[in-house]
Amino acid sequence: MTDILLPLSKKCAYCQQLKPLSEFRRRTGKRSKGQSRRGACRECRKQREAAAPAAPLRSKASSTPAIAGLAPSGPPPAQRRPVSAATVLPPKPSPAKAHQHSLPERSKEGKAPSASPAAKAKSRPRGAEQRRTPPHRGVKPDPQDVSALVPSAQGMILMRGHSDKGRRWHQEIDLELAVTLVKEKAAIVLNRRTIRRLYSNKDFRKLILTRDNYTCYFCGLYGDTIDHLLPRAKGGHTTPVNCVCACNLCNQTKADQYVEEFMSR
Incomplete structure (x- = not known):
């Protein structure tokens, strides 16, 4: 026994008749599905399209209905009296605008009157003059003091x-x-x-070697190293007064000895 597939149908929204889906237009859009159709069938669409051009077009002039044979109410334009400017009252300012500061009156040339120097000085904040003048830092000390x-x-x-x-x-x-x-x-x-x-480390080394002319302070031979007269282990520092040029042998032999102790050998 075979099943007979009946054609899919839909009820028209205008004639309320059940008609196949081929009579309806497909819906378009992101949310429309494969079998979704519009509400009007083919016959109802034709009737609506035929009745659309028969409708009268309304213009702006016909938007206000006029009765034939009747003149517009009121006196004719020639007999109307012009409204004087004295009868028109100026609009009252809103309470929000009443609190706003009024702008300075402009002169005939269209420029606002310039304020006096005394008024400009009063308008400046109190700390403006103090910020302009640099603070007093005192006398700069001597570099060696x-x-x-x-x-x-x-x-x-x-x-x-x-x-x-x-x-x-x-x-x-x-x-x-x-x-x-x-x-x-x-x-x-x-x-x-x-x-x-x-001095940086590189500049300090160049300073000591050129000052001593690459000559060892202890033996007088060629030297390319720096030695501390007062060893750092005993409180000496890397300064031009405490450092001298030395050869590699004297530098290694002296180690952390005092100069008098090393030279007495």
Whole structure:
């Protein structure tokens, strides 16, 4: 026994008759499905299309109905009196606009009257003149005056410098070390809280070797290394006063000895 597939049908929205789907137009859109159709069948569509051009076109002139044989109410245009400007009252300002500041009156040339210098001075804020004048920082200290250094509450002084590649760095050191670096010509005083290291590692090595003409301080031969007169292990620092040029042999032999102890051998 075979099943007979009946054609799919739909009820028309106008004639209320059940008709096959081929009589209806397909729906278009994202939400429409494969079997979705419009509401009007083919015959109803033809009837609606035939009745559409028969409808009268309404123009703007016919939008207001006029009765034939009747004149418009009111006096003719020639007999109407012109409305004087005195009878027209100006609109009242809204309460929101009443609180706005009124603009200055303009002169005949169309420019607003310029304010006096005294009025301009009053309109400026109080701190404007104070911001224009730079603050009084006092007298700049001498670069070699260590007495001008004043440590912070933690007893530290800020030291600034630059690396071999030009990158800036800074660190905090104690007051005693800052005084030593300034006295031994390795730094200068910028202000009462800051000192600046004069040489990077590469510049400092070049300074010492050229100053001593590549001559060993201990034996007088050719030297290309730097040695500390007061060893760093005993409190010496890398400063132009404490460093000298030395050969590799003397530098290795001296190690952490004092100069007098090494030269007495």
